Amino acid sequence: MSVTVRVPAKVNVQLAVGPARPDGFHDLANVFLAVGLYDEVTVTPSPGGLRVTCDGPDAGQVPLDRTNLAARAALALAERYGRTPDVHLHIAKDIPVAGGMAGGSADGAGALLACDALWRTGASREELLDICAELGSDVPFSFVGGAALGTGRGEKLQPLEVGGAFHWVFAMAGRGLSTPAVFREFDRLGEGTNIPAPVASQELLDALAKGDPDALAATVSNDLQPAALSLFPELAGTLAAGRAAGALAALVSGSGPTTAFLARDPESAAAVAGALRTSGTCRSVRTATGPAPGATVIRNDRSQTFFA
Numbered sequence: 001m002s003v004t005v006r007v008p009a010k011v012n013v014q015l016a017v018g019p020a021r022p023d024g025f026h027d028l029a030n031v032f033l034a035v036g037l038y039d040e041v042t043v044t045p046s047p048g049g050l051r052v053t054c055d056g057p058d059a060g061q062v063p064l065d066r067t068n069l070a071a072r073a074a075l076a077l078a079e080r081y082g083r084t085p086d087v088h089l090h091i092a093k094d095i096p097v098a099g100g101m102a103g104g105s106a107d108g109a110g111a112l113l114a115c116d117a118l119w120r121t122g123a124s125r126e127e128l129l130d131i132c133a134e135l136g137s138d139v140p141f142s143f144v145g146g147a148a149l150g151t152g153r154g155e156k157l158q159p160l161e162v163g164g165a166f167h168w169v170f171a172m173a174g175r176g177l178s179t180p181a182v183f184r185e186f187d188r189l190g191e192g193t194n195i196p197a198p199v200a201s202q203e204l205l206d207a208l209a210k211g212d213p214d215a216l217a218a219t220v221s222n223d224l225q226p227a228a229l230s231l232f233p234e235l236a237g238t239l240a241a242g243r244a245a246g247a248l249a250a251l252v253s254g255s256g257p258t259t260a261f262l263a264r265d266p267e268s269a270a271a272v273a274g275a276l277r278t279s280g281t282c283r284s285v286r287t288a289t290g291p292a293p294g295a296t297v298i299r300n301d302r303s304q305t306f307f308a
């Protein structure tokens, strides 16, 4: 008996960051776009107790104890709905770890949906989204996918209309960046300046709604980019290599260090990817399109249903 859920990575097409709040978080205007790079989380009953395993190129960097966001999701759901969390969670990881693409958040959202299907808790979508928000600021978006504006610390979501597919190239860096460290660097760089309240750009929302890559390229922005570049200066070379290869826009994805390049069409994306691969400025390169669907059950032995 097992359930498998597929969950997408994200890129932030706008990340406007306000000043640090008293609770240490920052208010955001966070325009998320889910992209077609996926982790898969499979949950199986495990009489020996909660267990996490992981495979994939970055598996060695993933914690397998109860700090893993997939384990935390299973424990939170079990506690709230009176279940025993005796499950084996297997993560087939394709999303880069500590890359700013919400890989851990994807596994939290995926484990939550998978355990919910296995245990048949009867939880509503709103109740599941509440647990997502407790697990992390990016987790609710990993659950819903598509495109959305996240406010508050990024957990309050408003779905956004997207008028077409956007073609992206992602360059993975040789090491990760810690999200809290990047926010701390943002605070340090902004010391003594007046940081305005974050606001979503109407031009950017219009560009998404039209599905217009040139208009989107002209409006993408990431307030965490200077902080990520300050901690990881070599990323400037990766951004320059992608721009020189014809990307319409080049930016750091979220807290980085993955860099994201918007291309006009699949052919141009392939050309940018090829140039980045030979540039010597990154560890690996992937192409993906967005928007992509959120957490989705792709196999459920329990109901004898196969979706993919």
Ligand SMILES: C[C@](O)(CO)[C@H](O)COP(=O)(O)OP(=O)(O)OC[C@H]1O[C@@H](n2ccc(N)nc2=O)[C@H](O)[C@@H]1O
Pocket (backbone or CB within 6 Å): 012, 015, 024, 025, 026, 027, 028, 030, 100, 102, 105, 135, 136, 137, 138, 139, 152, 153, 154, 179, 180, 183, 254, 255
């Ligand atoms: C950078 C982004 O990925 C953009 O989508 C997110 O804002 C980060 O989301 P996340 O990884 O789910 O973050 P969380 O696990 O909620 O928080 C990790 C840490 O990031 C910082 N953090 C996160 C979100 C936020 N709005 N303000 C923050 O200052 C805090 O130091 C926090 O302790």
Ligand SMILES: Nc1ncnc2c1ncn2[C@@H]1O[C@H](COP(=O)(O)OP(=O)(O)OP(=O)(O)O)[C@@H](O)[C@H]1O
Pocket (backbone or CB within 6 Å): 061, 062, 063, 067, 068, 069, 070, 091, 096, 097, 098, 099, 100, 101, 102, 103, 104, 105, 107, 108, 138, 176, 177, 179, 254, 255, 256
């Ligand atoms: N399931 C998981 N997969 C990956 N990392 C995890 C997981 N659970 C916990 N972590 C921890 O979280 C840290 C951040 O990893 P993650 O891949 O989520 O970063 P990220 O993509 O930069 O996150 P975000 O974009 O949401 O800020 C890792 O270094 C790891 O210690």
